[in-house]
Amino acid sequence: MPDPYGHIKIFADLSAETLQYRKSLVQITTTLREKNIAYRWGYPAKLLIHREGKMHVITNAEKGLNQLKDWGIQIS
Numbered sequence: 001m002p003d004p005y006g007h008i009k010i011f012a013d014l015s016a017e018t019l020q021y022r023k024s025l026v027q028i029t030t031t032l033r034e035k036n037i038a039y040r041w042g043y044p045a046k047l048l049i050h051r052e053g054k055m056h057v058i059t060n061a062e063k064g065l066n067q068l069k070d071w072g073i074q075i076s
Contacts, residue, residue, distance in 0.1 A: 021045040027075050028064040035073060 014022075022029075025047055032039050038050040047058040051071070058064040068075065 018045050024061050025058070025064055028058070028061065028068065031068060031073060031075050 022041070022045075028047065029039065032049065040048050040050075042048045042057070045059075047064060049056040049058060049067070056067060058067060065075065
């Protein structure tokens with residue numbers, strides 16, 4: 001931030017449940033990054049994957065793993 005606000009830092013304030021949810025999807029997000037597949041976090045806790053012009057919503061690890069399998073992508 002420009003002066004006089006350069007000392008101010010902004011952090012995301014995430015609940016313990018949200019952090020745990022994101023941690024449960026670390027295998028999936030790591031694989032997505034390695035394959036250069038765009039994703040972002042949605043609210044409430046969900047993973048939004050943009051692939052081939054479509055948005056895919058992942059609400060749990062099992063669904064995410066199945067989606068990657070359907071795309072022929074192996075987990076790292």
